[in-house]
Amino acid sequence: MIKSELEDFELDKSADFSITSNVGIKNNIYAALVLGVYEVLMEHNFITSNYSLNQFENVISLFNRYHKLSDLLKEKSGKGKSPFSNKTARSLLSFSFVSCLLTALFRDNTQSHQESLSVLRSSNEFMRYTVSVALQKIQQLEETGQTDGPDGQNAEKIFKYLCEITRVLLWRYTSIPSAVEESGKKEKGRTISLLCLEGLLRTFNTVQHRYQNKIPQFLNAIDVVSDGEGEQEDINITEKAAFHIRQFQRSLVTQLSGDEEDFNSKEAQLLVSILSTLSRLLEPTTEQFGQMLTWTVKICKENNLEDVHFCKGLMSMMFSLHVLRKSPASLLQEMSRDVHCRLGDIDQACHV
Known part of the structure; x- marks a missing residue:
């Protein structure tokens, strides 16, 4: 061949x-x-x-x-x-192999493997293809509950591979900022970082949809710092979710604090979607939920962007969080004043 x-x-x-x-x-x-x-x-x-x-x-x-x-x-x-x-x-490609290949490409530091792996790593197209296939497999799992390959209908093994893939995608995205990647190479199509982010959004949605009873194990397994090892008893879902939320909050703040021409709309939208998805794991009565709400309101107030899709996602997340804690009436009133201040009177004969 x-x-x-x-x-x-x-x-x-x-x-x-x-x-x-x-x-x-x-x-x-x-x-x-x-x-x-x-x-x-x-x-x-x-x-x-x-x-x-x-x-x-x-x-x-x-x-x-x-x-x-x-x-x-x-x-x-x-x-x-x-x-x-x-x-x-x-x-x-089988789901188990995709997990194995991603781990080898991004996380294998074994000295004796480096020369041979460099052959695969030197091809950016191959790396992007691998992440794209992972994305496809996760989507298949989200939609059908199973994947291709010999273990495609084994729920336990599929969950294990999903955790491994998520951990690798999370490590890759947080270790190599998309801005650094984009400044190095200008290639057609989505960058590897953007593909990883899209994959993370799909995995978080899939786990909440297909593996609700395994969310604590999942959050523990994708911990990049500990490589998912350690005790799995008494896992606090809110604390674990809040830890991951902070990582994506930092990434979004980095996006918003840069120059306007460097703003990556697609990445910002994906980050908001991920934050919105992970926020569903926070208990509304907890301190972490309050911090998430306060941070979201602050981001909305302090940034003036004309990206409609990003702003729509951010506002939707803010109202979704706010309504779980208290009535959004005061927030709506404040927002209405701000809109009026910027746009002026709609009817010139009627002054507010």
């Missing part, structure tokens, strides 16, 4: 990929099968490699073939709308 060219499969640029013809439909199915074979071989080579340099070079060679065909399908998708337009083909 490494030595084979796309022409050998009759899937080169001259091939028809439109869904309006029988040949185009057949080629799309054929291309999906070839992509799947590349992925299965990548997984097999990695698992059997024992961190061999040659095996990892094979993995990258297979990925380059995969990436070339995938790009061709995306290019052709604009000419007839193939099933690959606007979405990534469903990956055949």
Whole structure:
């Protein structure tokens, strides 16, 4: 498969990929099968490699073939709308392998592994592809309650892999700020940091939806500082959630305190969504909830941004928190005064 060219499969640029013809439909199915074979071989080579340099070079060679065909399908998708337009083909990598690969790429510090892992880490496209597949698998789990692979219906193992993936994504996002990543390389598509953040939002939603009774274990397992180890008895959900909330609060403050041209709207929106999701784990009567509410109101008052989607998310979170603690009447009144102060009278004949 490494030595084979796309022409050998009759899937080169001259091939028809439109869904309006029988040949185009057949080629799309054929291309999906070839992509799947590349992925299965990548997984097999990695698992059997024992961190061999040659095996990892094979993995990258297979990925380059995969990436070339995938790009061709995306290019052709604009000419007839193939099933690959606007979405990534469903990956055949197993959930357990995605967890293993992410951990190796971002968190493996074993000295004897570094030379071989550097082959994979040197490809930013491969790193981004791996995180994208993790995102796809988490979405599949959120929507269906199971994933692809031999352990796809084993709830305990799926939960274990989900915790491992979340811990890696959290470490990657908090260790390498997106601003640093973006200043280093200007590439098409979302950055790895942004993909990690999107993955974190999906995992937090998935756990609250699918694993409510395991939330304490989840919050303990994703602790980057302790690597999820230690006692799991008497875990205080509010305290653990508040700890993670503070991490994302710092990231949002960093976004807001920079220059306006450096403001990353997508990242800020994801951070607000994550904060809103995690805030649901706080008990309204606790000190941590009060601190979260006070911080949110302060952020709303002290920042003047014209990003509609970000402001909408931030205001929605503020009202959702406020209504759990006390009546929002006074907040609405204060907000109305502020709106009037900025926009003036709507009806010039009526002064407030």
